[in-house]
Amino acid sequence: MSKIILTGDRPTGRLHLGHYVGSLRRRVELQNSGEYEKIFIMIADAQALTDNFDNPDKIRENIIEVALDYLSAGLDPSKTNIFIQSEISELTELTFYYMNLVTLSRLERNPTVKTELQLRDFENSIPVGFLNYPISQASDITAFKATTVPVGEDQLPMLEQAREIVRKFNSTYGEVLIEPQALLPDNKICSRLPGTDGKAKMSKSLGNCIYLSDTAEEVSKKVMSMFTDPNHLKVSDPGSLEGNTVFIYLDAFAKDEHFAKYDPDHKNLDELKEHYQRGGLGDVKVKRFLINVLEEELAPIRARRAEFEKDIPGVYEILKKGTEVARAEAAKTLSEVKAAMRINYFEDEDLIKGWQAKYDRR
Numbered sequence: 001m002s003k004i005i006l007t008g009d010r011p012t013g014r015l016h017l018g019h020y021v022g023s024l025r026r027r028v029e030l031q032n033s034g035e036y037e038k039i040f041i042m043i044a045d046a047q048a049l050t051d052n053f054d055n056p057d058k059i060r061e062n063i064i065e066v067a068l069d070y071l072s073a074g075l076d077p078s079k080t081n082i083f084i085q086s087e088i089s090e091l092t093e094l095t096f097y098y099m100n101l102v103t104l105s106r107l108e109r110n111p112t113v114k115t116e117l118q119l120r121d122f123e124n125s126i127p128v129g130f131l132n133y134p135i136s137q138a139s140d141i142t143a144f145k146a147t148t149v150p151v152g153e154d155q156l157p158m159l160e161q162a163r164e165i166v167r168k169f170n171s172t173y174g175e176v177l178i179e180p181q182a183l184l185p186d187n188k189i190c191s192r193l194p195g196t197d198g199k200a201k202m203s204k205s206l207g208n209c210i211y212l213s214d215t216a217e218e219v220s221k222k223v224m225s226m227f228t229d230p231n232h233l234k235v236s237d238p239g240s241l242e243g244n245t246v247f248i249y250l251d252a253f254a255k256d257e258h259f260a261k262y263d264p265d266h267k268n269l270d271e272l273k274e275h276y277q278r279g280g281l282g283d284v285k286v287k288r289f290l291i292n293v294l295e296e297e298l299a300p301i302r303a304r305r306a307e308f309e310k311d312i313p314g315v316y317e318i319l320k321k322g323t324e325v326a327r328a329e330a331a332k333t334l335s336e337v338k339a340a341m342r343i344n345y346f347e348d349e350d351l352i353k354g355w356q357a358k359y360d361r362r
Helices: 015-034 058-075 089-101 106-110 111-119 135-145 153-173 217-224 245-253 255-264 269-278 283-310 312-340 349-360
Strands: 005-009 038-043 081-082 148-150 182-183
Touching: 005 015, 005 135, 015 058, 015 148, 015 245, 038 058, 038 312, 058 081, 058 106, 058 153, 058 312, 089 153, 106 153, 111 135, 111 153, 135 153, 135 182, 135 312, 153 312, 182 245, 182 255, 217 283, 217 312, 245 269, 245 283, 255 269, 255 283, 269 283, 283 312
Parallel strands: 005 038, 005 148, 038 081, 148 182
Antiparallel strands: none
C-alpha cells in the first residue's frame, strides 16, 4: 500500500516558530525522506471559517502568507501538493455523507472539541460548522487515502474520530476507505514552543510570537524581551531552567556546532545549562547566543521568502496546480464512496440496463 501524508494549517495568521518546530520543519524532513509516494498539505480555509465566519477577509489575506511561509521553509511543489481546502467541493460532499455515521453526543464528547469550544466561548452557542470539525477532518484525510497524519498529542482525539468514521463506513458499505495512522512529533519536549512571554501558547493577539517572516532586527528585539527566570536578578545568582523560555528555545534549535561559532566558552547546551544553574552566567549573554542560533536558522528562510515575494502570481499558480492534483484525487475517492453507498446512479450502467430489462419484460 502506498504511503501518503495529509496535513495542513488554518490560515488565520502568518506562521511562527511554534508552527515551525511543531510541524513545518518535520514536514520538510518527511518530504525529503523519499518514504512517501504522495504528500498533501492543505491550507484549511473552510475549517478556519467555522470560527471566523464573520471575518472572511482575515482568511483570504492569510492564504498567501501561509503559502509563502510553506515555500520559504522548504516545502517543494515538485514533491508536495499544496492546496486550498475550499476549492475542493468533493470534501464538502464527503463530509455530508460521513455526518450520518456520527452521533451528536459523540461529537460533543471529543476532548479536543470540548477544549476548543471553551477557548472560543462557544459553549452556550455552538456553530454547527465548528462542532462538525472532526467530521470535516475525516473527510480531508480519507479523500486522499492518507495513511499517515502528522499530529500533536492534543490532536489524537480528532484522528481517532476519523478512524472510527472509516471503520463505520467500511463495515456498512465495504472496504473503501483507508484507516490513517498518527505520526507524533519526534521531539516531544519541543513539540510546542511557548510564547516569548512564557505563556504556554504563541498567539498573535498576545503579541508573543516570533514569525518566520520577521526581520533579523525584529527577532533580536523579541528574544531580548523573552521571559527567563524572574529570580535570576544578578549574573552571580543561580538560574532556574524550569519554565525558562530562552532555554526551551535553545532545546529546540541549538546544536553543538553553534557553540564553536557563537559561544566557545561552552562545548554544548548541557554545559551552558550547568553554568547557568550554578550562577555566573547572565541572561543577556544567553539571549545573544539564542539570537545567533535563530538567525542561522531563519536567514535562509527569510531569503527564500524574499524571492517568492517577487512573483506572487507564481505562488498562486503553485496553489492552483496543487489544488488541481488534490481535486482529482478527492474526486476518485468520492466516486468510490458513492459507488459503495449505491448512489452513483448515472455511472451504474448495470442499474440502468436492469431497469430497462425489467420494463421490457412487461
